[in-house]
């Protein structure tokens with residue numbers, strides 16, 4: 033058994049180990065680029081983590097601990113984790129071994145009880161490099177190689193996930209589940225539109241830190257970021273949807289501040305406790321470069337809110353602003369849609385109805401359409417003018433008419449030669465309205 037240098041990377045001490053801790057459950061959340069293993073423990077537990085090789089495995093030694101439950105095994109789709117096993121050591125310690133599919137980085141931290149769970153020990157396994165990088169380079173190459181008009185890209189962020197369920201409805205619906213369904217429906221609706229392409233930020237039931245959600249949108253070169261949530265309030269009568277943008281100076285109202293705190297707090301529930309010390313500084317820096325995208329965000333938010341007014345009741349008649357961390361992309365317009373109040377029994381039911389989800393998706397897309405018809409980013413299909421070829425026209429007469437080169441027309445439309453036919457539609461480079 034050979035120990036790596038990485039041995040004892042993390043070491044947590046908790047003074048009381050007179051009573052034995054019980055591992056009540058182990059939960060595994062597999063995300064595309066990480067796997068989270070959560071131990072539900074009866075009390076904080078002293079532990080060490082190490083990585084062993086040949087084959088790779090992470091060993092977690094838990095002092096004065098025991099387990100009396102069959103271990104949940106990871107699914108076959110898990111990119112990192114092969115198997116979990118455990119054994120008693122030195123009579124009262126517990127060793128849990130995570131058999132790995134490949135080399136991983138890992139970290140652990142403990143979480144205090146919240147309204148959903150008790151004490152937890154969290155172990156995160158994540159990849160050596162970002163595996164998405166290759167994919168992104170490919171997208172970029174595809175777009176630039178042909179120099180053809182691209183789609184407007186919309187990143188859809190389903191709030192919460194995995195360890196963080198978000199709000200809970202009176203009949204037990206979790207916000208994380210219903211917003212993922214709505215985001216997927218919106219994804220499919222957008223992808224039916226010419227010139228628009230939706231990408232999902234979170235694709236399954238796992239938690240993703242807020243900062244990572246923004247990064248993901250940037251990696252996909254998104255033109256717009258939409259975060260989907262469902263509201264909750266103590267008073268079950270409160271209902272309706274709201275649309276938020278990032279406020280310029282933190283939260284603009286007391287209620288908005290409260291909401292921003294509870295949405296942002298999910299990062300703590302989800303379990304990022306060590307990496308966010310520079311958040312205040314980072315947000316100040318980000319705010320400085322945000323004005324331009326904020327104007328776009330407000331415009332889009334207004335149009336989306338108008339769309340939602342046609343579907344059902346709205347909670348606030350105007351666009352709200354609050355300091356949501358997930359909206360802090362400096363260069364991507366970002367909005368947050370609180371689709372409805374999951375705490376309202378009637379709206380909880382509606383959120384689950386596929387008919388209502390479709391209506392909402394259509395309303396949101398209508399809002400997006402209105403915006404991008406006017407302000408499509410340059411180089412996108414929606415920004416380009418259309419020309420239908422009539423009898424007698426050639427590529428060079430069209431080029432002259434629009435004051436562009438035949439070369440650029442050819443490139444833009446992916447044409448090999450000069451042959452065009454009557455009735456064919458071609459795109460003219462240059463933004464709309466010029």
Ligand SMILES: [Zn+2]
Pocket residue numbers: 191192198199207261262295
């Ligand atoms: Zn939420």
